[in-house]
Amino acid sequence: VFFWDILQRTLKKDFLLSPATIRYLPVEESESVPYDLFIxxxxxxxxxxxxxxxxxxxxxxxxxxxxxxxxxxVQTVYCRT
Known part of the structure; x- marks a missing residue:
């Protein structure tokens, strides 16, 4: 629980955690931040x-x-490509 709280505060995004959101990752698409990747x-x-x-x-x-x-x-992989 503490990890998710810190992650949400850092990204300034409120993630609803439930079995459905964890399974299907229904996150709004953003061009700048890959929220689904962080989840x-x-x-x-x-x-x-x-x-x-x-x-x-x-x-x-x-x-x-x-x-x-x-x-x-992941950052090193993105930097190489």
């Missing part, structure tokens, strides 16, 4: 942290750290 990356980072916790990984990272790593990887 998918956020969900992936939450899942990744939960799997580390479930498998008792000794080096569990926070969702925030996973998100920063994934966004930096």
């Amino acid at each position: 998918v990356l956020g969900l992936f980072c939450i899942w990744k942290t939960r799997m580390e916790f479930r498998h008792a990984d000794p080096g569990i990272k926070s969702v925030h750290k996973h998100f920063i790593e994934v966004v930096s990887e």
Whole structure:
């Protein structure tokens, strides 16, 4: 919950979180900000942290750290193309 609150405040966008919005990503199209990409990356980072916790990984990272790593990887891919 805290991760989504911080993400919404950072993007200055209010996302309604429900099973339907997570499944279908009904976000308004914007030419400048890919909100659906941020939602998918956020969900992936939450899942990744939960799997580390479930498998008792000794080096569990926070969702925030996973998100920063994934966004930096996506940014390098965009910069290369």
